[in-house]
Amino acid sequence: MPHSPRTELLPVILGTDIGVYSIARSFHEAFGVRSVVVSGQSRGPIDHSSIIDNVYVGEGGTLDEELMVATLIRIAEENAGRRLVLMVNMDQDVEMVLRHRERLERHYLVPLATTEAVRGASDKAHLGEVASSLGIGTPLSVPLETTADEQVWRERLADVPFPAILKPVDGGTVYGTLFFPGRKKAYPVDDVEAALAAMRLVRDGGFDGVMLAQELVPGDDTTSWVVNGYVDRSGTMTVAASGVVLLGLHQPGFIGNAGIIFVKENPELIDQARRLVEAVGLRGFVSLDVKIDPRDGVAKFLDLNPRIGRGNYYVNVGGLNPVRAMVSDLVDGRALTPAVARRRGVFGFVPTATIGWYVRDRALLREVLAVLARRRPVHPLRYAPDRNLRRWLYRRQAAVNQLLALARHYPRPTSSGF
Known part of the structure; x- marks a missing residue:
């Protein structure tokens, strides 16, 4: 305080x-x-x-x-x-x-950039074009209009390497308001027929926008990274943080969200994120999802979101408070010296006892356990000034629910993360 x-x-x-x-x-x-x-x-x-x-x-x-x-x-x-x-x-x-x-x-x-910049960042197809122009890796992607004929889908899917992922091209702006049986945040598909079935499901569920068929970058959850930051009015990223996803959420509606993050500085990813954000013209809070392709070690940027992100408190775990940077910029009119979150720690709302099972990279596991031996994991809902019995009971029940969800949707780590 x-x-x-x-x-x-x-x-x-x-x-x-x-x-x-x-x-x-x-x-x-x-x-x-x-x-x-x-x-x-x-x-x-x-x-x-x-x-x-x-x-x-x-x-x-x-x-x-x-x-x-x-x-x-x-x-x-x-x-x-x-x-x-x-x-x-x-x-x-x-x-x-x-x-x-x-x-x-x-x-x-x-704290948002211009409408044009925000919508450009949310468009995954546009993001791929910008990243390519900067020499930054992204997965091969093909847009599919849900209003097109199935034959058009089939022809375009011929250019997609399988397995692949289907997801809304606009980041879920309209799609996120729809609810229908079988709805997922993203659809892993093994072949053209599975992709066509997913497209029919989305179309029949009422979505009349564009889906992106994207090459599935292999690797379990620990090949995924997150980068978050705050960009001030001058275009300077005054706060930057990065972390390894130790375990993601695997419920259909939450695929792509991190449940446990190991806060660890990755200068190369942060630099690429800065360049990408600058090229798109974003201001305010940003969050990016990245996957390191184990086939060649190249970082593939999957998403750029013009918002702070669900797992934003991992930035605080790393030693920086992103809203402090925003208030300094927009309220106080004071420019800050750019800072990077360098304090190592573990952020999570899924019980960290799971990492021994899900983190197959033994060197990474030893690194994480060494940090946990010095510093307890940080749960965003465990906040001493806001402590009471009902919140404690909710947090305990939510932890049990997360374990049950893992047992149902992702009982063991896979080489794809799905």
């Missing part, structure tokens, strides 16, 4: 998950302020918290943009005189803010 809380600040955050709580925790640690969290209904990570004031818009209400904008404006009017910062951490919420940006920016500081 700071000695002098910045009571003029009011973070307003959209969502309910661990990433949302992590943002609120970062603001509380840095500035001693409570956050307002706007969501549809109560959920464990944000419930019974002494650092969060919840505003509920009702089940399904977050999909009603006029309701959400009206709620945000009402919150701002009720807190006139304070500096409000609007934080979003889901693709569909980013898109909602972009569509209503002019109205919202009358009341809020919005």
Whole structure:
């Protein structure tokens, strides 16, 4: 807690998950302020918290943009005189803010780049083109319009090396609002017929956008890395962090999210991330997913997200608070010297007892265990100033649920991570 809380600040955050709580925790640690969290209904990570004031818009209400904008404006009017910062951490919420940006920016500081830059970064096909122009690796990818004929799909899939992954090209902005049987965040497919079946499923589920058929980079979860940062108004990445994914989430709706991260500086990946972010023109928070191809050792950038990311608290574990950099930039108008998170540690909300089973790289495992011998793992929901029995019980039950999910969806590590 700071000695002098910045009571003029009011973070307003959209969502309910661990990433949302992590943002609120970062603001509380840095500035001693409570956050307002706007969501549809109560959920464990944000419930019974002494650092969060919840505003509920009702089940399904977050999909009603006029309701959400009206709620945000009402919150701002009720807190006139304070500096409000609007934080979003889901693709569909980013898109909602972009569509209503002019109205919202009358009341809020919005740490997002221009609409053009944000949408360009979210477009995975565009990301591949930019990365290629910089000599940065990305998997071979082919776009598939769900409205096209199946014969067109088949012809385009002829250019894709299998196994492959199918995922929405826009990062899930529209796709993320759809719910249908068999829906996944990404679809691993072994051949053309499996890819066609996945395309039919998505099309029949109501998605009329573009899917990306992308070469599956082999390797288990530990070949995946994350890079996060904050880019100030001048285009300087003033905060940068990287980490090895020791274990990802494998539930269909959460594929691609990290459950345990080993915070470890990777200068080469951070440099490539800086160049990529600069070329796209992003400002504000960024998160990137990378996989090191075990066939040639080349880093393949999979995603560039114009938001702080679900696992954002790993940056704090590494010794930097990303929201402090944002406030310095947008509220105080003060440029910071670029910094990199160099303190090693383990971030996780999946029990770390699992790493002995899932981390097959014995050298990496020894490295992680040596760090854990000196420093306990950091769970973003385990925060001493926000401690109470109900939150402790939720955290324990959530840990059990994660173990059950692993037993069901990923009982043993595989050479593909699927």
